Amino acid sequence: MDSGARGDHAIETRGLNLWYGDFQALYDVDLTVKRGIITSMIGPSGCGKTTMLRTCNRIIERLGYVRTTGSVYVLGHDIFGDDVELVQVRKQIGMVFQRPNPLPISIRDNVLFGFKLHEARLRRVSAAEEDEVLESSLRQVLLWDTVKDRLDKPATGLSLEEQQKLCIARLLPVKPAVLLMDEPCSALDPAGTEAVEELIWKLRGDYTILIVTHNMAQARRASDECVFMLLGRIIEHGRTEELFLAPEHSETSDYIEGRYG
Amino acid sequence: MFAPTPLNRRSYRKQRLARAVFFLMTVALIVPVLVIVGTLVIRGGPAISWEFLFTPPRNFMTEGGILPALVGTVWLVLVALLASVPVGVAAALYLSEYAPDNLLTRTINLAIINLAGVPSIVHALFGVGAFVLFFRIGASILAASLTLAVMTLPVVIVATRESLQAVPQAFREACWNMGATRWQTIRKVVLPNSISGILTGVILEVSRTTGETAPIMFTGAAAFVAFLPESVFDQTMAMSYHLYYLATQATDVPEQTTFGVALVLIAIVLAMNAISIAFRVYLRGQKKW
Numbered sequence: 001m002d003s004g005a006r007g008d009h010a011i012e013t014r015g016l017n018l019w020y021g022d023f024q025a026l027y028d029v030d031l032t033v034k035r036g037i038i039t040s041m042i043g044p045s046g047c048g049k050t051t052m053l054r055t056c057n058r059i060i061e062r063l064g065y066v067r068t069t070g071s072v073y074v075l076g077h078d079i080f081g082d083d084v085e086l087v088q089v090r091k092q093i094g095m096v097f098q099r100p101n102p103l104p105i106s107i108r109d110n111v112l113f114g115f116k117l118h119e120a121r122l123r124r125v126s127a128a129e130e131d132e133v134l135e136s137s138l139r140q141v142l143l144w145d146t147v148k149d150r151l152d153k154p155a156t157g158l159s160l161e162e163q164q165k166l167c168i169a170r171l172l173p174v175k176p177a178v179l180l181m182d183e184p185c186s187a188l189d190p191a192g193t194e195a196v197e198e199l200i201w202k203l204r205g206d207y208t209i210l211i212v213t214h215n216m217a218q219a220r221r222a223s224d225e226c227v228f229m230l231l232g233r234i235i236e237h238g239r240t241e242e243l244f245l246a247p248e249h250s251e252t253s254d255y256i257e258g259r260y261g
Numbered sequence: 262m263f264a265p266t267p268l269n270r271r272s273y274r275k276q277r278l279a280r281a282v283f284f285l286m287t288v289a290l291i292v293p294v295l296v297i298v299g300t301l302v303i304r305g306g307p308a309i310s311w312e313f314l315f316t317p318p319r320n321f322m323t324e325g326g327i328l329p330a331l332v333g334t335v336w337l338v339l340v341a342l343l344a345s346v347p348v349g350v351a352a353a354l355y356l357s358e359y360a361p362d363n364l365l366t367r368t369i370n371l372a373i374i375n376l377a378g379v380p381s382i383v384h385a386l387f388g389v390g391a392f393v394l395f396f397r398i399g400a401s402i403l404a405a406s407l408t409l410a411v412m413t414l415p416v417v418i419v420a421t422r423e424s425l426q427a428v429p430q431a432f433r434e435a436c437w438n439m440g441a442t443r444w445q446t447i448r449k450v451v452l453p454n455s456i457s458g459i460l461t462g463v464i465l466e467v468s469r470t471t472g473e474t475a476p477i478m479f480t481g482a483a484a485f486v487a488f489l490p491e492s493v494f495d496q497t498m499a500m501s502y503h504l505y506y507l508a509t510q511a512t513d514v515p516e517q518t519t520f521g522v523a524l525v526l527i528a529i530v531l532a533m534n535a536i537s538i539a540f541r542v543y544l545r546g547q548k549k550w
Contacts, residue, residue, distance in 0.1 A: 057438065059434065059437060059438065062437070064361040064362050064363065065362075087440040087441075087442060088440070090437065090438055090439070090440040091439075091440040094438065094439070095434075095438040097431065097434065097435075099431065101429075101431035101432065101434065101435045102435075103432055103435055103436070103450055104432070104454060113436075113439055113441075113449075114439035114440060114441075117439060117440065117441055117445060118440060167435070170439065171438075171439065174439060174440060
């Protein structure tokens with residue numbers, strides 16, 4: 001850790017500005033995400049939530065016209081530093097997308113994809129160890145019992161809820177510290193949403209989770225802290241129940257009361 | 262209450278008229294194909310025999326078969342593919358997976374489209390200038406195939422790039438987010454899911470290359486070579502050029518022979534297209550998203 005204070009936080013941004021070409025999407029964002037809890041981000045469409053999330057693992061850079069200033073520390077380390085290897089950043093920070101995106105290969109290969117990419121190239125990994133990693137990852141996401149008899153079937157044959165759980169499961173063997181989730185339930189039906197929320201709550205503690213959601217009820221019931229963003233700025237950040245019960249800013253209360261969105 | 266009004270009837274008449282016009286256009290489209298194939302089968306069919314396919318021409322091409330031309334075409338097409346596919350696929354991978362969207366990339370894309378539009382006779386002259394004379398390869402299979410390769414390159418690139426871009430972006434993001442490099446992403450996810458499209462493009466290119474005459478005319482095809490090619494530095498006969506020669510240069514060639522050559526040539530091309538279509542249907546059935 002190059003800075004003790006920063007090491008206590010999973011993600012910390014300082015004066016983060018981001019432009020898509022000429023359009024500024026983030027303005028001076030100072031965000032601190034504490035370790036081991038679930039932080040939700042809410043705000044109307046286009047307010048910069050997803051941009052914020054995608055900046056934290058630098059996936060945003062694949063759009064060539066993105067420019068950032070300011071700094072982002074993950075686990076105390078500047079991810080824009082000179083000696084930073086993107087692969088290492090992304091190993092620490094897993095991401096779950098809005099639409100489940102399992103690869104068109106078997107369930108087993110999906111879960112072991114990252115593991116084979118990283119672990120299995122450093123040392124010999126026995127088949128037994130692979131099976132163990134596979135089972136424990138699928139157990140962690142409450143999917144083992146459903147899929148244990150069809151591990152070699154294509155992952156794209158699963159239901160959306162199962163696919164989304166699988167997408168979470170395949171991050172785990174790489175042992176990330178932070179999970180970023182971009183509206184992970186918005187493609188799911190109510191039962192699927194409930195199941196995935198339950199899973200997210202179960203992963204709390206072992207992982208730091210930053211979740212973007214359009215669903216205020218979800219933010220309210222499934223997060224410890226909540227961040228409200230508007231037009232590229234963070235308006236309010238506090239404990240979820242306080243933010244919902246007694247918001248400090250009028251923009252926040254207007255939004256959570258549904259006056260715009 | 263639900264009886265048709267005059268307005269309904271008028272709309273319906275117009276719609277029937279439109280349908281009839283479109284149907285006629287479709288028929289007009291397939292008539293030439295049927296006439297060409299039909300003529301060739303009727304007038305060239307009797308020429309086809311084992312002897313026709315497997316012996317060289319004799320007696321100033323008035324007798325004998327087409328074996329050197331058939332073999333020569335296979336050589337030309339194979340060598341052209343060996344040259345154009347690696348270069349084309351690599352270029353498409355770069356343009357689709359690595360290149361940033363900037364002025365240079367856009368210029369390259371424009372150049373590729375323009376290269377695809379260059380007439381084949383211009384490619385032929387380029388081939389003479391570049392491969393035969395400048396690189397001193399001389400008129401040979403190699404020079405002719407390289408000329409064909411240059412000509413087919415843009416199509417290989419465009420077909421490959423399109424199949425690469427048909428792979429959902431979500432797959433790439435999934436890989437990158439697990440810490441895969443671009444190359445790992447390409448090798449494990451992008452290529453396995455686009456290989457069918459790439460191969461289809463390549464097979465279609467084979468059929469086009471088979472039929473081209475101009476690019477090989479000055480660069481390596483000969484009207485008559487008694488022996489089969491032994492290396493890429495030999496000159497060779499080729500089906501397309503043989504047909505051109507029989508039809509316009511040779512005298513006293515039985516009409517049946519000329520049509521027979523045309524029939525074999527078109528059969529190769531149609532067979533290639535059919536293989537490519539069957540292959541695509543098969544691989545599409547394998548896709549799971």
